[in-house]
Amino acid sequence: xxxxxxxxxxxxxxxxxxxxxxxxxxxxxxxxxxxxxxxxxxxxxxxxxxxxxxxxxxxxxxxxxxxxxxxxxxxxxxxxxxxxxxxxxxxxxxxxxxxxxxxxxxxxxxxxxxxxxxxxxxxxxxxxxxxxxxxxxxxxxxxxxxxxxxxxxxxxxxxxxxxxxxxxxxxxxxxxxxxxxxxxxxxxxxxxxxxxxxxxxxxxxxxxxxxxxxxxxxxxxxxxxxxxxxxxxxxxxxxxxxxxxxxxxxxxxxxxxxxxxxxxxxxxxxxxxxxxxxxxxxxxxxxxxxxxxxxxxxxxxxxxxxxxxxxxxxxxxxxxxxxxxxxxxxxxxxxxxxxxxxxxxxxxxxxxxxxxxxxxxxxxxxxxxxxxxxxxxxxxxxxxxxxxxxxxxxxxxxxxxxxxxxxxxxxxxxxxxxxxxxxxxxxxxxxxxxxxxxxxxxxxxxxxxxxxxxxxxxxxxxxxxxxxxxxxxxxxxxxxxxxxxxxxxxxxxxxxxxxxxxxxxxxxxxxxxxxxxxxxxxxxxxxxxxxxxxxxxxxxxxxxxxxxxxxxxxxxxxxxxxxxxxxxxxxxxxxxxxxxxxxxxxxxxxxxxxxxxxxxxxxxxxxxxxxxxxxxxxxxxxxxxxx
Numbered sequence: 001x002x003x004x005x006x007x008x009x010x011x012x013x014x015x016x017x018x019x020x021x022x023x024x025x026x027x028x029x030x031x032x033x034x035x036x037x038x039x040x041x042x043x044x045x046x047x048x049x050x051x052x053x054x055x056x057x058x059x060x061x062x063x064x065x066x067x068x069x070x071x072x073x074x075x076x077x078x079x080x081x082x083x084x085x086x087x088x089x090x091x092x093x094x095x096x097x098x099x100x101x102x103x104x105x106x107x108x109x110x111x112x113x114x115x116x117x118x119x120x121x122x123x124x125x126x127x128x129x130x131x132x133x134x135x136x137x138x139x140x141x142x143x144x145x146x147x148x149x150x151x152x153x154x155x156x157x158x159x160x161x162x163x164x165x166x167x168x169x170x171x172x173x174x175x176x177x178x179x180x181x182x183x184x185x186x187x188x189x190x191x192x193x194x195x196x197x198x199x200x201x202x203x204x205x206x207x208x209x210x211x212x213x214x215x216x217x218x219x220x221x222x223x224x225x226x227x228x229x230x231x232x233x234x235x236x237x238x239x240x241x242x243x244x245x246x247x248x249x250x251x252x253x254x255x256x257x258x259x260x261x262x263x264x265x266x267x268x269x270x271x272x273x274x275x276x277x278x279x280x281x282x283x284x285x286x287x288x289x290x291x292x293x294x295x296x297x298x299x300x301x302x303x304x305x306x307x308x309x310x311x312x313x314x315x316x317x318x319x320x321x322x323x324x325x326x327x328x329x330x331x332x333x334x335x336x337x338x339x340x341x342x343x344x345x346x347x348x349x350x351x352x353x354x355x356x357x358x359x360x361x362x363x364x365x366x367x368x369x370x371x372x373x374x375x376x377x378x379x380x381x382x383x384x385x386x387x388x389x390x391x392x393x394x395x396x397x398x399x400x401x402x403x404x405x406x407x408x409x410x411x412x413x414x415x416x417x418x419x420x421x422x423x424x425x426x427x428x429x430x431x432x433x434x435x436x437x438x439x440x441x442x443x444x445x446x447x448x449x450x451x452x453x454x455x456x457x458x459x460x461x462x463x464x465x466x467x468x469x470x471x472x473x474x475x476x477x478x479x480x481x482x483x484x485x486x487x488x489x490x491x492x493x494x495x496x497x498x499x500x501x502x503x504x505x506x507x508x509x510x511x512x513x514x515x516x517x518x519x520x521x522x523x524x525x526x527x528x529x530x531x532x533x534x535x536x537x538x539x540x541x542x543x544x545x546x547x548x549x550x551x552x553x554x555x556x557x558x559x560x561x562x563x564x565x566x567x568x569x570x571x572x573x574x575x576x577x578x579x580x581x582x583x584x585x586x587x588x589x590x591x592x593x594x595x596x597x598x599x600x601x602x603x604x605x606x607x608x609x610x611x612x613x614x615x616x617x618x619x620x621x622x623x624x625x626x627x
Contacts, residue, residue, distance in 0.1 A: 001332075001358050001391070001419045001465050001488075034504075041364050041507070042500040044069075045422070048333070048360035049495040055353040057337015058309045058389060059096045066333050066363070067312055070387050073367045074314035077374040079385060082313025082406050089310035092400040094390050095235035095302075096341075101127045102301040107210070107243050109140070111256065112293025117249075122227075124249055127300035128211070130194065130233035131242020135299045136208030140291040141165040142259060144280065145173050145214075146197040151626075152183060156286040163205035166296040168250060169197060170273070172214040174280045182284055189528075190472050195399065198238045208241040208298040212250045215277030230302065234394040241298040247273055257294060261287045309334070309389040311397045313406055314370065316385070318518075319378035326382045326407045327518055329369055330398070331362030331418035332391030332466055336489060342392050344489040351491040356498050358488065362418035363387055365480075365507050372511060379518045382407065388466050391419075398466035402473050409473050413523040416514060417467035417479040420488075424502025428454040429509060430481045433461030437476035437524035438598055444478075447512040453505055460529055476524045480510050525598050539597040540604065540623035543568040544579075546590045556580040556611060557593050571621035573610065580616075581609035602626070 032040075047053070047069060054062030071088055081088045105127045107119040119125045144156040146169040173192045175181030183189040190196055201209055217223045225247045251272050258271040263283050270276045276287060312333070317323065335355030336342050343353060354360075370385055384407060390396030402409065414437070421429070434440045434457045441457070448455040461467060467477035482502065487493040517524065543566020547558040556578040562569050573579075579587050582596045583606060600606065602625045610617050 001463075037368075038501050038504050041368050041504050042498075044364035044367055045356060045360045045498055045500065045503070046495045048363055049354040049356035049493075049498075051352050051354065053354075055337040055339075055355060056333060056335040057353075058094050058334050058393065059307050060337050062337075063309065063334055063389065067310060067387075070312050070333060070363070070367065073370055074312070074385070077370050079314030079316060079370060079374065082315050082384060082386075084406075088312050088314055090313055090401065090404070090406070091308050091310050092390070092396065093237075093306045093308050094393055094396055095129065095231075095304045095306050097305045099129050099230050099235065099302050099304040101230055102303050104299060105301050106297070106299040107245070108297045109249075109253070110295045110297075117252075119245065119249060123246075125210075125243045125245040126227040127230055127302070128228060128233055128242040128244055129230045129235045129302055129304075130198070130238060131209065131300055132237055132240050133300065133302050134241055135297070136166060136206075136241040137297045138165040138207040138295065140210075140253070140294040140296050141167055141206075141288070142291055143167040143169050143201075143288050144276070144286050145170045145191070146200060146209075147173060147183075147191045148200050149183075149191055152191070154182065154284065154286070156288045157200065157204055158286070158288075160288050160290075162201075164207050165290075166208045166210060166298065167201055167206045168210045168212065168253070168291070169201070170212055170214050170277070172217065174277075174284065176214070176216045177220055178281070181281075184528075193472060194233050195472070198240060198242070202238060202240050206240060208296070209243070210250070210296065210298070211242060211244045212247055212273065215247075215273045216281075218247060219274050219277070234396070235304075236394070236396050236399065241300045243298050243300060253291065253294065257291050259287050259289060261285070261289070309397070311389060311401055312387040313401075314385045315406075316370075316374055316379065316383040318381040318383070320380050322380045323382060324411055325523060326384055326412045327514070328384050328386060328412060328415040328470065329366060329418075329514065330386040330388055330415065330466055331366045332359050332388040332397065333363045334389045334392055334397075335359065336392055339491065342489055345491060348491050353489070353491050354494050356493050356495045357420050357422035357485070358493060359391070359419050360495075361420065361422035361498060361503050364503065365418040365421060365510070368504075368507050369511060369514065373514075379515075381413065381518050383514075383518065391466055395464070395466055395469055398469045402469045409475060412470070412475050414517050415467050415470035415475055415477045416510065416517075417465055417477065418510070419463075419465040419479065419481060420484070421480055421482050421503055421506045422498040422500075423485055424453075424482045424499045424505060426454070427452065427505075428456055428482075429506050430456045430458055430483065431513075432458040432463050432479040432481060433467060433471065433477045433529075435459035435529045436461050436471060436478070436527055438527060438595065439520065439524045440476065440478060443513050443516050443524075446516060447509050450512050451505070451509040453509050455509075471529075474526050474528075476526050478513065480506055482506065522599070539594070539626055540600050540602045541567065541626060542597065542606075542621060542623060544573060546593075554578070555588050557587055557590050567621040567624050571608065571619045573608070573619060573621070574612065576612070578611040579608055580611055583607050597623075 388397035543563035
């Protein structure tokens with residue numbers, strides 16, 4: 001696991017009961033005793049954490065032995081190969097060993113008169129391995145924060161051809177210091193993710209990126225204008241040369257060629273990064289434009305080795321009208337090998353880091369769920385089992401999958417992840433990402449009632465593991481976890497420390513969640529979640545304010561006020577009306593109306609049944625865009 005701090009938050013106001021009940025296991029596994037199940041799962045963990053597997057480092061023979069064991073289970077239990085070529089393996093390359101920036105790495109800026117500015121590597125700029133081992137040349141385009149977000153109605157690429165250009169791009173996003181500001185304000189939205197920024201640049205066929213720290217962090221928070229190390233953003237090659245430059249470099253460019261933009265009828269001249277940041281924060285108006293006369297050349301060369309490793313993908317097809325929808329069950333099977341990269345025991349490099357908890361336990365959970373789910377009737381939806389590689393190198397396997405999905409992501413309804421479930425203490429399991437779907441709290445509550453475990457709910461999904469790339473693609477995720485110990489990422493994470501019975505308890509608990517999600521009549525509805533755990537839900541606009549002080553025993557949603565120029569106003573709703581039905585959905589309380597709106601979309605015509613005095617009337621409202 002790549003550990004990051006996960007934040008808890010208060011429960012959502014609305015609790016939705018799971019749509020399905022637990023389906024008891026069938027077939028031969030139902031006859032197994034508890035002792036037999038614990039022995040089977042324990043044997044999986046013991047094997048994956050054995051010295052023979054060399055810590056399952058991506059550069060070792062041991063990871064191939066681990067893959068062989070996983071594929072043996074896939075085949076034995078009839079999983080269909082996931083890849084179009086009829087194999088289970090989805091290969092990708094990983095950089096291993098030390099990454100050195102070579103002497104021919106270079107950034108040169110040239111003005112309209114042919115005068116060149118030669119930047120010095122390590123002082124003025126740093127080559128970033130997450131970019132590309134190559135060269136890019138082109139005119140300079142100032143692209144602001146490099147954001148293109150339809151839902152936020154903000155596009156810094158609009159009406160600008162950047163093909164073959166070098167983009168000057170600011171880190172993070174606007175209005176970071178404004179509570180309630182755009183792009184989630186002080187929290188981090190997906191627009192700040194480096195993967196998204198690079199992806200947009202490559203989609204628009206840019207030739208390279210000059211990346212600069214954001215003015216808010218440096219000028220308002222007082223952070224140093226530090227350059228990232230070459231591997232600071234990961235090592236996966238994105239295909240576009242990428243250099244992190246000092247703010248002073250970009251300030252010199254802006255001083256020589258200020259940006260000019262028009263706002264409220266006035267021309268604004270921006271000659272520093274701080275002025276650019278202040279202007280965008282104040283107006284939320286992009287300032288993207290060509291930096292006339294300036295060209296740039298980026299050469300980023302790295303000396304490092306690479307290995308090919310595989311995600312292991314097996315498919316259990318569904319049956320029925322929902323069979324084209326997909327649920328992903330995953331966990332990573334790689335670990336740290338002989339230490340070094342990622343190890344917390346710097347003085348013990350060369351010792352095998354067996355990774356019993358991280359993540360032999362999660363791998364064993366995936367295999368046990370393969371055994372259980374392949375017995376009995378086919379599920380209503382497709383279940384794709386993926387054992388990821390490259391997690392410890394920066395979620396590389398899961399990132400590769402979401403960028404190269406076997407099944408369409410728009411039809412992938414949930415990803416359930418298993419990482420470090422081997423140290424159950426105080427009988428408590430942590431479930432992360434519960435607020436990433438409106439229905440998940442009810443799903444977890446139902447599993448909790450059926451399980452002897454106590455459940456700690458964490459609304460945020462931001463623990464650093466393989467569910468995160470799915471969440472960034474707007475897919476609901478949940479992640480089971482039993483906590484960190486002092487053995488994390490050290491050679492002491494051995495099989496002898498694992499609570500195998502506790503691992504089985506977590507598998508039983510999560511199987512209940514998994515089956516309930518598979519059996520839901522409609523897919524769970526994705527919710528964006530801030531790092532503080534608050535769900536960020538954008539629903540179509542109706543324009544009513546409920547009277548929450550009304551008698552709770554009365555059925556329906558009484559209205560305290562109607563927004564001016566809203567769909568509700570245009571439909572004829574009045575203060576004092578009580579909404580009792582929307583289309584065919586009974587509205588007994590405000591949470592029912594919220595859930596109905598979450599299922600709806602902008603432009604839907606909704607039939608509202610309204611109690612007005614003693615009369616029941618019907619009105620039609622056309623829902624507006626979220627606000």
